[in-house]
Amino acid sequence: MTTTNYDQRLVKTKNPYPRGPNDWKRFFSFNTDAKVIGIQYIVTSLFFLLFGGLLGMLVRGELITPPSDLFDPTVYNGLYTMHGTVMLFLFLFPMLSGLTNLLVPPMIGAPDMAFPKLNALAFWLVPVFSIILLLSFFVPGGPASSGWWSYPPISIQNPLGKLINGEMLWITAISLSGVSSIMGAVNFVTTIIRMRAPGMGFFKMPIFIWTVLAAQLLQLLGLPALTGGAIMLFFDLTFGTSFFRIEGGGDPVLFQHFFWFYSHPAVYVMVLPVFGIFSELFPVYSRKPLFGYKFVAVASFGITILSLVVWVHHMFYTGTPLWMRNLFMFTTMLIAVPTGVKVFAWIATLWGGNIRLSTPMLFCLGGLFNFIFGGITGVMLATVPVDIHVGNTYFVVAHFHYIIFNTIAFGIFAGIYHWFPKFTGRMFYEGLGKVHFALTFIGATLNWLPLHWAGLLGMPRRVASYDPEFAIWNVIASIGAFILGVASIPFILNMVSSWVRGKSAPPNPWKAIGLEWLLPSPPPHENFEEDIPTVLNEPYCYGLDKPFVQDEQFYIDKSYKRH
Amino acid sequence: MGYWSYSWLPTQASEAAHYVDNLFAFETSIGTFIFLGCTGTMAWILLFNRASKYDESNGQPIEGNVKLEVIWTILPLILVLAIATYATKVNYKLENLGSKIKYNFDQEVPFVEEKKVFDFGPIDVISRQWNWEFIYPNGIHSSELHLPINKRINFRLITEDVIHSFYVPAFRLKQDIIPGSVITYSLTPTKKGVFRLRDAMFSGAYFSQNQTNVIVESEEVFNKWINDTVKKELQNGLNPAGRLYDKRLKNGNRGWATVEPAPAPKVQDKGFEERPHDG
Numbered sequence: 001m002t003t004t005n006y007d008q009r010l011v012k013t014k015n016p017y018p019r020g021p022n023d024w025k026r027f028f029s030f031n032t033d034a035k036v037i038g039i040q041y042i043v044t045s046l047f048f049l050l051f052g053g054l055l056g057m058l059v060r061g062e063l064i065t066p067p068s069d070l071f072d073p074t075v076y077n078g079l080y081t082m083h084g085t086v087m088l089f090l091f092l093f094p095m096l097s098g099l100t101n102l103l104v105p106p107m108i109g110a111p112d113m114a115f116p117k118l119n120a121l122a123f124w125l126v127p128v129f130s131i132i133l134l135l136s137f138f139v140p141g142g143p144a145s146s147g148w149w150s151y152p153p154i155s156i157q158n159p160l161g162k163l164i165n166g167e168m169l170w171i172t173a174i175s176l177s178g179v180s181s182i183m184g185a186v187n188f189v190t191t192i193i194r195m196r197a198p199g200m201g202f203f204k205m206p207i208f209i210w211t212v213l214a215a216q217l218l219q220l221l222g223l224p225a226l227t228g229g230a231i232m233l234f235f236d237l238t239f240g241t242s243f244f245r246i247e248g249g250g251d252p253v254l255f256q257h258f259f260w261f262y263s264h265p266a267v268y269v270m271v272l273p274v275f276g277i278f279s280e281l282f283p284v285y286s287r288k289p290l291f292g293y294k295f296v297a298v299a300s301f302g303i304t305i306l307s308l309v310v311w312v313h314h315m316f317y318t319g320t321p322l323w324m325r326n327l328f329m330f331t332t333m334l335i336a337v338p339t340g341v342k343v344f345a346w347i348a349t350l351w352g353g354n355i356r357l358s359t360p361m362l363f364c365l366g367g368l369f370n371f372i373f374g375g376i377t378g379v380m381l382a383t384v385p386v387d388i389h390v391g392n393t394y395f396v397v398a399h400f401h402y403i404i405f406n407t408i409a410f411g412i413f414a415g416i417y418h419w420f421p422k423f424t425g426r427m428f429y430e431g432l433g434k435v436h437f438a439l440t441f442i443g444a445t446l447n448w449l450p451l452h453w454a455g456l457l458g459m460p461r462r463v464a465s466y467d468p469e470f471a472i473w474n475v476i477a478s479i480g481a482f483i484l485g486v487a488s489i490p491f492i493l494n495m496v497s498s499w500v501r502g503k504s505a506p507p508n509p510w511k512a513i514g515l516e517w518l519l520p521s522p523p524p525h526e527n528f529e530e531d532i533p534t535v536l537n538e539p540y541c542y543g544l545d546k547p548f549v550q551d552e553q554f555y556i557d558k559s560y561k562r563h
Numbered sequence: 564m565g566y567w568s569y570s571w572l573p574t575q576a577s578e579a580a581h582y583v584d585n586l587f588a589f590e591t592s593i594g595t596f597i598f599l600g601c602t603g604t605m606a607w608i609l610l611f612n613r614a615s616k617y618d619e620s621n622g623q624p625i626e627g628n629v630k631l632e633v634i635w636t637i638l639p640l641i642l643v644l645a646i647a648t649y650a651t652k653v654n655y656k657l658e659n660l661g662s663k664i665k666y667n668f669d670q671e672v673p674f675v676e677e678k679k680v681f682d683f684g685p686i687d688v689i690s691r692q693w694n695w696e697f698i699y700p701n702g703i704h705s706s707e708l709h710l711p712i713n714k715r716i717n718f719r720l721i722t723e724d725v726i727h728s729f730y731v732p733a734f735r736l737k738q739d740i741i742p743g744s745v746i747t748y749s750l751t752p753t754k755k756g757v758f759r760l761r762d763a764m765f766s767g768a769y770f771s772q773n774q775t776n777v778i779v780e781s782e783e784v785f786n787k788w789i790n791d792t793v794k795k796e797l798q799n800g801l802n803p804a805g806r807l808y809d810k811r812l813k814n815g816n817r818g819w820a821t822v823e824p825a826p827a828p829k830v831q832d833k834g835f836e837e838r839p840h841d842g
Binding site (some may be wrong): 042068071072073074075077078140141142143145146147151153154157159160165166241246247252253262286287289290291292293294295317318319322325327329333334336337340341343344347348350351352353354355356357365368372373376377379380381382384385386391392393442453456457458460461462463464465466467511523538541542543544547 | 572573580582583586587590591594596597601602604605608609612613614618619620621622623624625626627628629631632635636640643646649650651653654655657658663665668690695724726727728730732733735736737738739741742743744746749759761762763764765766767768769770771772802808811816818819820821822840842
């Protein structure tokens with residue numbers, strides 16, 4: 001298959017930022033270079049991780065004691081709603097778009113993304129909808145406070161009756177976030193399908209590319225449902241239409257279908273690239289080929305297909321008929337199979353390896369450990385009778401934080417550390433990285449492990465106050481949350497000081513196999529420029545004596561020369 | 564671990580509880596086995612396969628093993644299908660959820676015929692932002708839910724504003740209450756005591772106050788309560804959200820926007836908010 005049939009003008013364009021490629025001001029401009037956009041996404045989203053984390057600590061501060069004593073309950077509801085929204089739409093999605101932007105073109109040997117201007121536009125929507133969302137703190141009545149699900153009728157009650165209210169700004173921001181993600185998805189899918197290096201057939205792509213493709217196809221299939229649902233909700237709230245209003249013959253449950261049809265797959269949109277990161281990093285740090293490359297690659301698409309038909313498991317107790325609950329229980333259970341394939345493959349990759357416990361590897365191992373736990377509680381939640389008891393309790397909160405923070409954010413940290421030298425040209429401080437890992441692992445475990453028991457005992461989620469029997473679990477959880485807050489200090493210190501004055505990084509500090517590691521650190525603007533390598537094998541042939549690309553030595557020499 | 568898991572759950576107070584707990588214990592046992600298997604292997608690898616400081620050699624060049632991969636695809640498949648089949652059987656056994664009928668808000672709540680037999684009911688469960696009211700077949704209005712033990716009881720779940728959820732952890736049962744629909748629901752309490760009924764679907768500002776008690780009594784005590792209460796005068800029932808809202812107004816109405824709480828229901832038995840509960 002020929003894969004370089006894209007517009008060759010892409011390679012020959014002048015550097016888009018006139019003052020030269022290394023001017024720091026390029027990060028504040030409408031730059032079309034995917035590597036600049038990637039860093040723009042990542043830095044923006046890390047800022048929102050801090051902000052969302054602060055909101056989370058305020059929530060945990062309220063919950064450290066049973067009565068509602070720190071805030072008025074209305075304020076609490078706004079804080080937890082904004083915590084969830086900021087973490088999902090302002091931290092996780094932009095962060096993953098950032099990593100994808102940085103990694104996809106170098107990993108497949110493309111000079112840039114297929115549609116560089118669309119790419120920049122997708123990024124610049126992020127500050128726009130972030131500001132809209134943050135402005136909602138200052139409108140009369142406060143920000144949206146109906147949870148990140150924003151279920152009607154609670155979300156369209158509009159107590160003050162004002163046209164511009166927190167909920168209205170929230171829906172606007174979420175819709176724009178959807179538009180931005182759709183733009184990104186079109187770009188990623190096109191780039192991966194059309195712009196791979198010669199010789200890189202689908203079964204020679206890195207797993208990260210497989211998972212990005214699987215995740216971004218999900219975005220294209222699912223996001224229109226959520227964005228459409230959000231627009232209908234906007235109309236109900238602002239113009240008094242009756243899509244979900246019972247007074248006009250609408251049905252509030254319909255929104256739940258629109259919402260979950262996307263928002264369940266959204267979890268896989270976030271977790272799939274992290275599975276990709278695990279699959280990239282375990283071979284590097286155990287010096288072994290990825291176990292069962294083809295199984296792992298195909299499993300990503302198994303997850304994609306199944307995740308489109310499981311959304312009703314969020315609605316087991318909304319009056320869904322029994323046959324439908326049973327059906328969706330089976331489909332949900334099936335997802336455990338391709339996911340299990342991946343987990344077992346990672347463990348088998350580690351087996352018999354030469355393990356090096358560097359910071360990225362520690363985050364990967366911690367993430368895998370937590371993911372096994374979160375996967376098991378996920379199967380419990382998939383069974384209808386158990387879900388009817390623990391659904392909408394702290395058991396669910398604990399479960400999804402085990403996935404979304406203890407797995408996804410761990411994988412993201414692993415990825416940031418692993419590719420930091422490649423894209424900044426500087427090494428990070430290993431010691432600070434290990435401190436960051438230790439604090440994060442301890443904080444996260446203390447925060448979310450105990451909450452499973454609060455949920456089993458029947459503590460509903462989203463409460464501002466609770467019965468005293470749940471107190472002990474909440475005290476431990478709050479302490480864990482504050483430790484997580486502290487954990488951000490070594491991370492910020494490490495990133496900022498390493499980027500400014502860290503040791504300069506060689507092209508391939510981890511001795512990893514992969515196209516990105518054949519480039520100088522940081523890679524030049526057009527990556528491989530005119531000499532795009534021809535790929536011979538998949539990038540996991542550690543110890544196999546199979547060459548990865550043709551004329552490998554030529555690229556290695558070139559990467560040092562530029563350096 | 565499976566046996567141990569029973570102690571993590573509240574007391575078993577309904578017919579459903581022991582099915583749910585057994586299923587949970589079963590899943591906990593299998594889950595523990597898988598978790599320890601995986602993490603034990605990881606621990607073993609970390610102990611014995613560590614590279615020494617300057618060792619940069621490769622590990623064993625194993626690319627995969629199709630037989631092993633097929634096994635770990637098929638075995639989990641069989642396992643999850645078995646769990647799902649077992650759970651389906653439990654669902655059919657319990658059959659708590661009756662029918663869901665839509666109606667217009669400005670009309671009377673329609674009467675719904677139940678296919679499955681029940682011993683007592685229907686009791687109307689009315690949820691609001693933020694209080695509960697229970698109306699018995701003989702016309703009693705109550706703020707707490709009194710139930711006779713070991714009888715299958717039928718409910719009509721109704722909401723007057725947003726989505727709420729009828730959740731009694733000790734019963735292991737939860738059912739959302741959808742505006743514009745009346746949902747019929749049946750359950751059998753099996754243990755005497757006082758249990759918390761908690762709204763489990765976020766319903767706005769005073770959501771966490773939207774709780775009351777379920778009191779399961781012997782048939783004699785229950786019948787006496789029914790006969791005594793019907794003679795009592797109507798008075799204001801439990802309404803903790805209203806009390807908090809009044810306090811907020813007195814303090815200058817600070818905080819973010821909320822709808823006004825519904826007024827306290829007029830009931831014959833106003834209940835006792837601080838009643839100690841068993842689960």
